Amino acid sequence: MRMLSFYLFSFICLNGVTHISGGLDGWLLDLFVKCPVNRNQSLDVSQIKVYFYDFHRGRSKVFPIDNAAKKILSFHKLDKNKMFYMFVSGFATYINRTTAHLVRETFKHVPNSYLIIIDHSAYTNNTDYGPKTSYERSVQHVYSIGVKLAQMLVQLNQGGIRASHIHAIGHSLGSQMLGHVGANFNKATGFKIGRITALDPAGPCFKNSLKEEQIRAGVADYVEVYHCDDGGLGTSSVLGDTDLYMNKGSDQPKCNFPSVNKCSHKVCVAMWMASVTHRFTARQCNNYKLFKQRKCTSNKTTTAGFWNPGTAKGIYYFSTEDYKY
Numbered sequence: 001m002r003m004l005s006f007y008l009f010s011f012i013c014l015n016g017v018t019h020i021s022g023g024l025d026g027w028l029l030d031l032f033v034k035c036p037v038n039r040n041q042s043l044d045v046s047q048i049k050v051y052f053y054d055f056h057r058g059r060s061k062v063f064p065i066d067n068a069a070k071k072i073l074s075f076h077k078l079d080k081n082k083m084f085y086m087f088v089s090g091f092a093t094y095i096n097r098t099t100a101h102l103v104r105e106t107f108k109h110v111p112n113s114y115l116i117i118i119d120h121s122a123y124t125n126n127t128d129y130g131p132k133t134s135y136e137r138s139v140q141h142v143y144s145i146g147v148k149l150a151q152m153l154v155q156l157n158q159g160g161i162r163a164s165h166i167h168a169i170g171h172s173l174g175s176q177m178l179g180h181v182g183a184n185f186n187k188a189t190g191f192k193i194g195r196i197t198a199l200d201p202a203g204p205c206f207k208n209s210l211k212e213e214q215i216r217a218g219v220a221d222y223v224e225v226y227h228c229d230d231g232g233l234g235t236s237s238v239l240g241d242t243d244l245y246m247n248k249g250s251d252q253p254k255c256n257f258p259s260v261n262k263c264s265h266k267v268c269v270a271m272w273m274a275s276v277t278h279r280f281t282a283r284q285c286n287n288y289k290l291f292k293q294r295k296c297t298s299n300k301t302t303t304a305g306f307w308n309p310g311t312a313k314g315i316y317y318f319s320t321e322d323y324k325y
Contacts, residue, residue, distance in 0.1 A: 194220065
């Protein structure tokens with residue numbers, strides 16, 4: 001029994017959420033993780049770090065969250081007409097993990113833009129009490145982190161950066177944080193962030209949550225949600241203006257047992273970053289079976305990923321089977 005308990009509670013920390021060893025699905029997480037009941041409480045999250053990158057000039061700085069907006073606005077030769085991309089990772093990540101490195105390398109090649117990477121690991125990467133307790137603690141901080149990030153973006157907006165020039169991208173737990181970012185930004189300014197991209201929003205502790213506790217349509221001018229481990233580590237809920245399913249939305253190609261959930265969840269970020277240079281065509285379709293049987297070929301199409309024009313509404317599927325990550 002002791003060994004079985006160790007097996008069930010042995011979490012693998014990945015770039016975005018936790019995974020139970022042995023390929024057990026996200027629904028089993030819900031059986032063991034005690035999800036906080038009162039999540040919308042104000043907690044101190046002042047240890048968040050904000051990494052700001054100006055790749056055009058080869059410069060970068062790190063700021064504490066409470067004065068990040070002021071420092072960014074005073075950055076040497078800041079061009080407020082450029083796009084400001086903000087990436088928010090999920091559980092058990094920090095600035096030197098592979099996900100953050102991939103994001104930096106990707107946005108080095110995106111012209112007319114700045115990159116902001118949020119490091120909230122002080123509240124979401126503390127395994128001193130064990131991964132299970134750490135995930136419970138992380139979920140409890142989602143609301144407060146979202147509010148704090150919204151305050152920073154509000155200050156940037158007040159300093160002359162247009163809301164339409166802000167594109168927030170989140171993975172897993174970071175995607176759920178962006179629901180609070182968008183809602184609080186809108187409440188404070190009367191404007192909506194230009195776009196929110198939610199990559200496989202976290203499922204455990206959220207799939208049965210109130211709508212107001214999740215990323216959702218309406219918290220930005222355009223909210224796109226990508227499903228890669230649907231019903232496992234990612235949510236099974238349809239949440240965005242557009243919900244895009246990578247292949248069938250789960251069990252991604254080349255992701256094998258026992259780490260199929262972990263792999264499928266993580267590859268969501270790799271796919272979206274790859275879309276900066278590779279365009280994936282998505283087709284409106286009610287389910288994967290119809291998509292696979294090519295019964296939706298006459299339906300509307302859009303581009304999945306970075307080049308999504310932001311006009312599509314509804315459920316779309318796209319294939320990555322011919323693309324090598």
